[in-house]
Amino acid sequence: xxxxKLKWDVSHLTPYSVPVTLSGSLFAPDQKLAIEDPIELLVxxxxxxxxxxxxxxxxxxxxxxxxxxxxxxGYLVLALDTLGMGNSSRPEPEKQLTLEIIAAASDFAARQTxxxxxxxxxxxxxxxxxxxxxxxxxxxxxxGMLSVYQQGRFKSFERLIVAGWSNLxxxxxxxxxTEVQASLxxxxxxxxxxxxxxxxxxxxDVPEDLIERDDQHAGLTPVxxxxxxxxxxxxxxxxxxxxxxxxxLYGEVxxxxxxxxETSFYxxxxxxxxxxxxxxxxxxxxxxxxxxxxxxxxSWLQEH
Numbered sequence: 001x002x003x004x005k006l007k008w009d010v011s012h013l014t015p016y017s018v019p020v021t022l023s024g025s026l027f028a029p030d031q032k033l034a035i036e037d038p039i040e041l042l043v044x045x046x047x048x049x050x051x052x053x054x055x056x057x058x059x060x061x062x063x064x065x066x067x068x069x070x071x072x073x074g075y076l077v078l079a080l081d082t083l084g085m086g087n088s089s090r091p092e093p094e095k096q097l098t099l100e101i102i103a104a105a106s107d108f109a110a111r112q113t114x115x116x117x118x119x120x121x122x123x124x125x126x127x128x129x130x131x132x133x134x135x136x137x138x139x140x141x142x143x144g145m146l147s148v149y150q151q152g153r154f155k156s157f158e159r160l161i162v163a164g165w166s167n168l169x170x171x172x173x174x175x176x177x178t179e180v181q182a183s184l185x186x187x188x189x190x191x192x193x194x195x196x197x198x199x200x201x202x203x204x205d206v207p208e209d210l211i212e213r214d215d216q217h218a219g220l221t222p223v224x225x226x227x228x229x230x231x232x233x234x235x236x237x238x239x240x241x242x243x244x245x246x247x248x249l250y251g252e253v254x255x256x257x258x259x260x261x262e263t264s265f266y267x268x269x270x271x272x273x274x275x276x277x278x279x280x281x282x283x284x285x286x287x288x289x290x291x292x293x294x295x296x297x298x299s300w301l302q303e304h
Contacts, residue, residue: 001071002028003056004122008112010083010105016091022105023087024052024080026113027067028125033074038134039127040301041076041117043110043157045150047141047164048221048229049192051086052079054140054285059213066285069294076125078113080106082146084189084222094222095187099235102225103150110135110156136301140164141255141282142221142229152238159304160242161297163249164282166256167239167265169232172200181230189220200253201283210286236265245271245304249296251280251287271304 004026011020033039044066046054053059056067056079067077081088083105084097091097114133120126127133137157139147144165151160172180184190194201194215202211228234246269250259263272275296280287287293 001030001068002124004028004125006109006113008105008109010108013104013108014091014101015096018091020083020089020091022080022083022089022109024078024109025056025067026125027056027071027077027079029071029074033076033125033127033131038132039076039117040074041078041110041114041133041135042070042301043106043135043137044077044079045082045106045137045139045143045146046079046085047143048226049194049218050141051217051219052081053086053217055079057214057217057285059217060210064210064286064290066290066294069291070298073298076117078110080109082106082143082225084225085219090189090220090222093187094189095224097222097224099146099149099224099228100153103146103153106146106150107154107156134158137161138163138297140284142225145229145235146225148235148242149238151244152235152241157244159245159247159301161247161249161300163284163293164251164254166262167233167236168257168261170230170255171257172197172255181227184223184227187223189222190226191220192218194218199281201281202286203253203279203281203288205279205288206281206286214286239265240267242266243268243270245269246273247297247300247304248272248274249284249293250274250276251282251284252276252278253281255282273300275300
């Protein structure tokens with residue numbers, strides 16, 4: 001698998017007077033891209049306390065890399081660090097970092113990457129002549145919320161996978177949502193108490209040393225995103241505006257209190273598919289059934 005680290009200046013999309021940059025990585029198969037149309041570019045948005053490394057955790061065994069699995073199946077994968085998280089800028093004051101700005105930055109990065117691929121900016125990733133590049137979106141957890149907002153607002157993708165996000169009031173296991181909301185009044189960029197979330201993030205069969213290594217790489221989350229994620233109906237308007245095919249995917253322990261109701265929030269989607277994955281908690285890419293999660297996504301994308 002080949003990896004190209006990228007950075008975009010998105011200052012023009014923000015109200016800040018200082019430079020603001022978005023970071024990400026483009027992953028591609030080792031072999032030359034196939035001639036068959038279309039070439040698939042899957043744009044991935046991570047959840048709270050994570051970064052784009054959720055899709056390729058270099059500190060874990062290669063079998064936990066979603067990017068490696070997908071590139072082995074012929075996809076291009078663009079894993080973004082959401083603005084305010086990972087290696088992207090954390091501009092101040094944080095309260096000005098709205099969903100609109102964050103989604104606009106991710107849309108800009110996706111379109112710039114697609115244009116660069118089609119213009120041959122990276123000779124090692126030269127697309128076959130006259131090939132079509134198809135963009136699809138994948139958002140996990142808070143990234144699912146962002147992907148719904150982005151698609152509803154900017155129509156970035158031809159297909160959308162929303163994994164581990166609910167438009168219903170979130171079910172966070174033993175975590176009291178009201179208490180969490182009250183603790184966020186000061187704003188800023190905050191850590192996540194992963195110890196308190198462990199039973200929700202992982203089933204007991206996930207190795208303890210793996211969880212500890214991943215927790216060591218946890219990052220900060222903008223309060224504006226945390227509050228939006230904890231607010232029921234935060235992106236239902238945008239979900240209603242989506243007309244592309246949508247796959248909704250959940251583990252057996254996950255955010256939705258009623259997964260079967262989730263499709264009702266996408267009444268205009270050209271296809272609505274819901275999948276429940278056993279032997280997986282909220283952090284799908286670290287579950288013992290992660291291959292089934294990824295195979296489900298690949299099959300759905302091939303069919304739609």
